[in-house]
Amino acid sequence: MLEKINQWIDQTLIDFKDKRQSCDRFRGEFAGYYSESFLCRSYFVVVNDIPKPKFPELYQMGLGDFVDMQAAGITYKDTYFVKAPYAGDSSLHFHELVHVHQWSLLGAEAFIQRYITEIQTHGYNDAPLEQMAYRLQDRFEESTAPTDVLNYVQKHL
Ligand SMILES: [Zn+2]
Structure with missing residues (x-):
């Protein structure tokens, strides 16, 4: 299952590659929180609908509410997707x-596994x-x- 989600993510990132924008633009606004090099290697895509892996297995695993949740944003590896009305929401x-940093520190499959387990155990809000x-x-x-977000996440992950 992890493998299947991971492959879906890779394909999704390929599909949206031309539409992604660099987070470099936040270097002023997020100065002191994120390093410039981190922002330069992070990306976002503005979309009308957040792409999600709507696999039946995920519903069977009790993740249906999460999959169907009307999220304003979602992160896959080094790229996150934001719904158009929220594109200007820096928060x-x-x-x-x-x-993005959690994904990078844990690695893709470990992140997916942990995120799924947390949602199953705690629910989205308390994950x-x-x-x-x-x-x-x-x-x-x-x-x-x-x-210093990068340092904070590393310490508290
Ligand atoms: Zn979140």
């Missing part, structure tokens, strides 16, 4: 970039990988002193 971009992203997003919105 959402910030959140998805936390996931630790999500909690971490929301916690950092809150810090960004409070905009006191920047948190």
